[in-house]
Amino acid sequence: MDRETTETKQKDWFENGLMQRLPSDMHDSFTAEQVAALKVAFGARKWGKHPIDLRGTINIWSWRYYFVFLMGRNQRSLSRRERRISLMIKTFCLFLFLAFSTLMGLLVLYLAKSAAGIDLFPGFSLGIWGWFKGTFL
Secondary structure (H helix, E strand, O other): OOOOOHHHHHHOHHHHHHHHHOOHHHHHHOOHHHHHHHHHHOOOOOOOOOOEEEEEEEEEOOEEEEEEEEEOOOOOOOOHHHHHHHHHHHHHHHHHHHHHHHHHHHHHHHHHHHHOOOOOOOOOOOOHHHHHHHHHO
8 A cells, every 4th residue: 555654544534434444455455546536535524423413213104214403513614605695694683683673672662652641643542552551560
């Protein structure tokens, strides 16, 4: 096997895992280029532990389906499309938060105005104060 050094071999977890799974007579038959190509072909990812790792199977009639739910901190870099989608989702969530906060603030101001007996438009009411007073007070 014409590989760099024994140190490199020990550090390369993909190569170690590959060699453990192969029959011993095949260990010396791979070149460095072939191992590198296998790394690319199989993705060469080391997944590690996830804080939430749910796996299971579901039987429905005569079929079996599996599910995997993994959740953890994203340690990969996002593509341009993923960054754009992430920005759109963050913007939408910020808009929802601001809209909800504004509506809640207006509701509190309206209830405080109504509790103080201030009538901005004589003879007109949204009915919120009556509902609030009947339900909570």
